[in-house]
Amino acid sequence: MASFKSYQPVKRSSHSTVKVGDYLYMWGGSGSGVDYDVMEVYHLPTGAWDQKPTTGTPPPGTWAYSIIAIGKDIYYFGGSGVGGYRNSLHCFNVDSLKWRELSPSSDRGPMKKARCRMISANFDSEDYLIIIGGSGSSSINTPKQPNAQYSADGRCNEIHYYRISSGQ
Template structure:
């Protein structure tokens, strides 16, 4: 467990999400970023902590998209030696990573810097992935894409 004086490493192209009284920060681009831990900030006390994770974290370690639903944080895409299009989640009670598999071969292209929001309709939770930059056989002049994909959490 980290000390009360713990400060996370400087980084960029990461995301931070809020669940309850905590901010959760993972990955990013920067010297000394440890991808096997989650940095956690307790809002009421202003204290940082570092939580070890288990499982296999996402391969897109920066410029990924993220959103929280309940006690789970979802990550899509990103970049690390190449563009990614995988979906992972981590539960903030267990700090265990889980890779989610789409049920269709028609998923989003490999990309980074896209938007992602959660949506709830017809009694189901969805991830909605919007736009981004990447490489694909669908060529645009600047590498930007406007595709939209829905991912149903319950069935993938």
């Protein structure tokens, strides 16, 4: 069993937390003193917090992102950070504590946005991430998905699928 030290997590908002096994993983958010190269981990059976240094390149959207866990991988999409809204997709492995960026091969990827939702689905023996809605830049240069609706204030009802095994 991993040893945990007495530690209090950084105060933050607009972050997300996901459960993998007996642990909660918390990263990013908006707040004073947030370290984006560290994953904060809460051990449910003991109630203890710990900080885990990470490697690789974390997502640039550091708050209001979408998150979901599949097995030992945690997927992060979009969000907002320095420079505005994002549409990057990253994966964090809880065993290696390493980030990697995933590159969807679609010409019509999701618009740069925050506050969208992501779910996982398995059909035809394939795992998919499904990215739904959100709000972002309503700029004229934002790629639009056919048949999706976009409001003047940047909200949308886009739906995008990402097949994990093929990266599409």
